[in-house]
Amino acid sequence: MPTFSNPVLAGSHPDPSICRVGEDFYLVTSSFAYYPGIPVLHSRDLVGWQPLGHVVDRPSQVPLTGLDVSDGLWAATIRHHGGTFYVVVALARGRQGSTTYLFTASDPAGPWSDPVVLEAEGIDPSLFFDDDGRCWFTACRDAAEPEVTGPGELWMRELDLESLALTGPTHALWYGAMRGAWVEAPHLYKRDGVYHLIGAEGGTERHHAVTAARADAVTGPYSTDPRSPLLTHRHRGAAEPIHNVGHVDLVDTPAGETWAVALGVRPLDGTHTLGREVFLVPVEWTADGPVFAPDTGRVRLSERLPAGTGAGAVAPVRPARDDFGGTALGPEWSSLRGPVGHLVSTGPGEGGLTIRLSPEPLTGTGTPAFVARRQQHLRMRARARVRFTATAPTQEAGLVVFQHAHHATLALTADASGVPHVVLTAHEAGSPTRLGAVAVTSDEVVLVVDSDESGYTFHVEDGTWTTLGSIERPFFSTERAGGFVGVHLGLYGIGGADAGEAHVHWFEYAPAR
Structure with a gap:
């Protein structure tokens, strides 16, 4: 049958x-x-x-x-x-x-x-x-x-x-x-x-x-x-x-x-x-x-299968890589509490996604510079090629694993001397904990997160492959984070007024075996 x-x-x-x-x-x-x-x-x-x-x-x-x-x-x-x-x-x-x-x-x-x-x-x-x-x-x-x-x-x-x-x-x-x-x-x-x-x-x-x-x-x-x-x-x-x-x-x-x-x-x-x-x-x-x-x-x-349906009926699979080539984000993408067209946009030129940094934090109740899609597989890999030049540690842009009061950011930023770094930070009920950091030689890197039964592991590709750290899976669970939503995988930018822009060439989501 x-x-x-x-x-x-x-x-x-x-x-x-x-x-x-x-x-x-x-x-x-x-x-x-x-x-x-x-x-x-x-x-x-x-x-x-x-x-x-x-x-x-x-x-x-x-x-x-x-x-x-x-x-x-x-x-x-x-x-x-x-x-x-x-x-x-x-x-x-x-x-x-x-x-x-x-x-x-x-x-x-x-x-x-x-x-x-x-x-x-x-x-x-x-x-x-x-x-x-x-x-x-x-x-x-x-x-x-x-x-x-x-x-x-x-x-x-x-x-x-x-x-x-x-x-x-x-x-x-x-x-x-x-x-x-x-x-x-x-x-x-x-x-x-x-x-x-x-x-x-x-x-x-x-x-x-x-x-x-x-x-x-x-x-x-x-x-x-x-x-x-x-x-x-x-x-x-x-x-x-x-x-x-x-x-x-x-x-x-x-x-x-x-x-x-x-x-x-x-x-x-x-x-x-x-x-x-x-x-x-x-x-x-x-x-x-x-x-x-x-x-x-x-x-x-x-x-x-329900009677009268074909044996080949399957849920649609969207492309693994999104280069943001259209005039608007695809239907799988969401923001928080309102439209983000003034902060996040696709458009002509080099293509991709432009994120204008905002001071609104991901833990606030406004509309941050943030777009995300649902995680739909326990085992998966998400990657994004991001370009961003930060001038201070308060400016950051990159990849986020977001679940209610808990989230983790893998961000391009700078240290106090202005040297570009990629930093992994876990945020629990508004309290950040830095889990890893690495200096990078370019303002353009590939940020990666892998998920499986044990947890989420974060990497950066900058000519070489560097693993910055892992977070146990229950940290992102509803039972620990509270609320009614599931994990979303997103792109974001945080900084003060006139903090600049980040550019995302592409975002890739794919289930893993």
């Missing part, structure tokens, strides 16, 4: 949501404080996904300045109805939902509208279009009486499709299946006249689980599916290759099957660095409701 490999979206792609229009599937994931925000991807087979664009691609749409990397745009939902695509998302500040936005578009590739602010509290908003054309908004929030019901509740109001405003009474739907667990990630589906409310409980880490309730009317009352949790890996041992499974969204295929997209992580010795990824799971409907992974009860690294 033809199979595919999970995850179908590797690297940091948390909280997937999916919809289908005809033969086409569209998927969005969380983007947090990365910009542009809310990536939109397209597939014809659920396995190979191509980037289409982003919902938030104008800074006027949503302000991200001042936010921590793991705040920002959380858990969007995408739906289609009557020729219009809808995306709802919560903006988080201080790890709490602060504003709920609704975007619309006639083409999922964009442009997407300026957002409508909905009168909603909490996080993880979703939309459900019923058979009568009415639209229902659901989300999760703190429960009014947590000592009675448990800490969280899923709630609902109707969305008026003309005014794009919530209207009518608020309905408290469900408090979850597990006493003491905060219920979140609501999505509503209708099957054979029954409304199925799918949620997630146990947090997004080791105890993550998919739970469910059902009702005969859209507004309830909802009764807990006694089979809950319907999908979890929390009971599996350390040898299980996939953990933290949950936050699912379901979609029916043209062939009549149902599949779920779910988040999960691939830990090694109890820690993971790639972030929460998108896994594809078969679903079977029964009289009791949905059965996830009916043959095995678990998410697998190798799974059968």
